[in-house]
Amino acid sequence: MNDHPEPRTLRVFVALAPPDDAKDELARALRPACAGYPGLRWNRIEDWHITLAFLGELPFTAVPPLRAALAGTAASHPALALRLKGGGHFDERLLWSGIDGDLEGLHALAADVRDQVRSCGIAFRERVLRPHLTLARSRRDDSTSVPEAAAGLADFAGRTWQTERLHLVGSNIGRGPGPIRYRDIEAWRFGAAVATRRDGAAPRP
Template sequence: MDDHPDSRTLRVFVALAPPDDAKDELARALRPAYAGYPRLRWNRIEDWHITLAFLGEQSSTAVPLLRSALAAAAPSRPALQLGLRGGGYFDQRLLWTGVDGDLEGLHRLAADVRDLARSCGIDFRERPLNPHLTLARSRRDDSVSVPLAAAGLTGFVGRPWRTERLHLVGSNIGRGPGPIHYRDIEAWRLGVAAAPA
């Protein structure tokens, strides 16, 4: 059964995903928050990602063009050394952990991905890149849990990790009251790691 009411469109974004051991490390650091703020809508660990380009609702004909372009480009883009660090929030409702490491390379990769999407005729709203990994969202009547949970992450510093793949992801965001779920449409191995500066 199709997740989408209009099978001619798909909501998509391009992202990086931390490796399992980095996600496990962060999940351990979040244990007090999981226990302390059970009303937060926590993202599933398998859905954790760092968005490079949110492309929104796209036609089913645009997605194959983008897949081809990303498949051709990924091997020539260097893998990056990144890490997860600290915590913060947007609008007192969205909890995130920050991204550390080769941020210059991350911004370059995001710009490349956005240029590729435009070259495929994909129209999307440009958003400034603010590298983060979304962890949870609060309910409308709860303006305190997210800031408190973010304060508990202030000292978190995750181990560095190397990006392996570029992911094209589809989501069911806005498809009803349930949790947001993501699924990989496809992922491609990035090229060799950039030489240390």
């Protein structure tokens, strides 16, 4: 019997989540691809997110300091005006939708999030931020479906929406068999909303 069990851990990341109506727009645009490429491993719509920092496997004891740090980060940043646009892929294996709008603000938010994570003493792999929303992954023997599905999204342009909350997310909390599932550990409202024009676009600075 092990008298000193390893601490419980979970995979953690910090993300933004598009609102339901923006996701519904993209889901409608994806219907031909979902029907045409059933062999892809499609992410559930409720799991769609825009990752700002992937922190990897953390012990549960690392979460409380993150809560305090990220709450302050959200309060100090305004909401961002973003939209889902187009599609692409990484290495013909991962299908994504692109992000358009206040990308400068998005990069500034991501940089602040990563600074706050480091201030909590959490080391993580630094990856260049390439804003996207992951939709599906191919299986090992399929190298054509993802590029073809990405081409089908080339003309997609969703409506502009505002980020509401900064999300601290854990995957497969309470581990078990089956596909990866995500849930919010906690989420915090941003400090201020962004005014939008009647056509839904963000105003020019």
